[in-house]
Amino acid sequence: MSDARKSDARKINPWLKAALEFGPLILFFLVFSRFRDHVVSFGGRDYSGFILATLVFIPVLVASTLALWRLTGKLAPMQLATLVLVVVFGGLSVWLNDPKFFKMKPTLIYLLFAGLLGISLALGRNWLQLVMSEALPMRAEGWRILTIRMVALFLGLALANELVWRLMSETAWVNFKTFGLPAIMVAFFVLNARLFERYALPRDQ
Structure with a gap:
């Protein structure tokens, strides 16, 4: 940089x-x-x-x-x-x-980002690396693996949001949005700590 x-x-x-x-x-x-x-x-x-x-x-x-x-x-x-x-x-x-429009918003966000990351992989341009390379300096292969995993994560979160707001109570959805979704994102990055270590760039880079 x-x-x-x-x-x-x-x-x-x-x-x-x-x-x-x-x-x-x-x-x-x-x-x-x-x-x-x-x-x-x-x-x-x-x-x-x-x-x-x-x-x-x-x-x-x-x-x-x-x-x-x-x-x-x-x-x-x-x-x-x-x-x-x-x-x-x-x-x-x-x-x-009508509360359903606001409840659908997380689904659309996660589908949007899953689609953008998938397109970036198909085009051979890792947009996730462009956005996050400052915070997580890794080799290109590490970014490719992380991007694939994040596409799967976003698709899973979109499905989970749809299931919760359609099948569960309003209170359950609010709790899921407020605490569940952020906790899942934090857990995802914690579970990928070994990936960050394995593909980390040398400190002089």
């Missing part, structure tokens, strides 16, 4: 970064937990606690994403895609007073 790129990368306090990334999701969970058994009237319409939590979540996510961009000078592609889909599908859920 060039010195210019190093200078462009602005570091922020990791606790602040975590608060901006996970704060909106935690707030969504708290609002839903508080109002899940209530009906809230607004503008002459009745809304469930889920729709109210979605209405709160959208502007808070927009604000936190903008704050991350201002503080770090960059946003990951997944952050941008998440923001767009939250605004579109969360907005549809609030506008139509």
Whole structure:
């Protein structure tokens, strides 16, 4: 990585970064937990606690994403895609007073990224490596293996989200989204630690 790129990368306090990334999701969970058994009237319409939590979540996510961009000078592609889909599908859920659009959003995100990673493999251009090589310096073969595994992960998460929101309660889906999905992602990278070690570049590179 060039010195210019190093200078462009602005570091922020990791606790602040975590608060901006996970704060909106935690707030969504708290609002839903508080109002899940209530009906809230607004503008002459009745809304469930889920729709109210979605209405709160959208502007808070927009604000936190903008704050991350201002503080770090960059946003990951997944952050941008998440923001767009939250605004579109969360907005549809609030506008139509129907929670299913917001519940479908994780499925679409995971299918989108599985498709993009699969296309990058087919084209011989590893886009995952371009995005994450700064954080995980590995040889090309390691990136190819990780990309294949991440395609499988995203497809599995898309299927899991569909099963949970269609077959289980609203509370179960909120718990799955708030705690289950992040835990699965963390576990995935922990389980791939040996891959990172095996294909790591020498320290001088």
